[in-house]
Amino acid sequence: MRKRILLLEDEQAIADTLLYALQSEGFEVRHVSLARQALEAFHDSPPDLAILDIGVPDGNGFDVCRAMRKSSELPIIFLTARSEEIDRVLGLELGADDYVVKPFSPREVCARVRAILRRSAGAVPATLPAAATGVLALDDQAQRITYAGELLALTRYEFLLLATLLRRPERIFSRTELMSLVWGDAPHTADRTVDAHVKLLRAKLRERGVQAEVIQTHRHMGYSLRLPGV
Template sequence: MRKRILLLEDEQAIADTLLYALQSEGFEVRHVALARQALEAFQDNPPDLAILDVGLPDGNGFEVCRTMRRTSELPIVFLTARSEEIDRVLGLELGADDYVVKPFSPREVCARVRAILRRSAAAMSTAPFPVLTTAAEASDGLILDEAAQRFRVGNALLPLTRYEYLLLATLMRRPERIFSRTELMDLVWGDAPHTADRTVDAHVKLLRAKLREHGVKTEVIQTHRHMGYSLRLAG
């Protein structure tokens, strides 16, 4: 089955060049020029990888990435004319897998896409699905069941509110990665834009209490001063 690529690029000449290169490599490509079209395409028929331009007439690729990351871990590559380090860092911190600065070689973009898809396929083939675990499971038995959208400690369910579950699941999907409060607000409370960022701290406190109460002795959620939070791997 051919891999599906979603290409968000508003400059037609660049889009045509990439379309030709990607289709020549055997990819099935859906091209859109607006952020809203990209999100509609993402919902209608989720791709295997998304290539997102940053500067768009109706928004930017960073916001599209934030929205996609609320529900999906699909590989994402940014295309942009911005070469400043802060933009590259922001893109990668949002969860992008790669960042290509214009002008670029279409053949290089294809090579990067193939490499990312290979890594993604390898990770999926070795990961237990639909259950994810952390190394803490060996001592504390904390298990994330993605299909049922719940956590277990051993054989017991961990009673969590919706936002507690989303927060812990976000951290657990990328153990050891430090998420800033702003990132967590975007990923967990995206449907509640007027929520204060101190909500993150309050939910972390509640989660730690519930984890201890249900036998998770390890301090699983780590605080990184002036940076954010991460989920700690045991060992």
């Protein structure tokens, strides 16, 4: 069954380019140019992923994302001509999975869509071996992280950040190292984005019942991960 993509983009030339690229990859795409239409399409026939332009005539993609997040963990990618750090951080804090700044390569957008859909496809409860129960466990091949036998719903950069820390428990990573390892494909992202994502990860882990500060802050040094129960 073909994956359904909802595309909110008011610039027809950009929309046409993305429509062609995504449809060529086998996706079913519904294109709208207004925020109101995007929400109507979302409620009418929920897509598998949404690509939202931030600046549209009757609102913005941030508000559309907020509305969608009230009832869904739908994967979301933002498209925008803005490159300011505050916009990137706001989009990610709203729960976006990725952020693409114009001009961009349609093939790159397609690659990011495929990667996000592969990860979200596993975002359902799963049974793990008993040895993994009660601790964080990383499955690199499936690109997923579990806690107490249940998969964590993580955005792209949340997954990459937590996976990096999980591979080397107790090892302190500086912000510069994490920027290179996690945000290597987004060189214009500021290192304060690391702090924002650590905050988001801690909140998600607390929601799952992780009481201790699993992600440790080391003043003037960086971050490390202490496995629960260790």
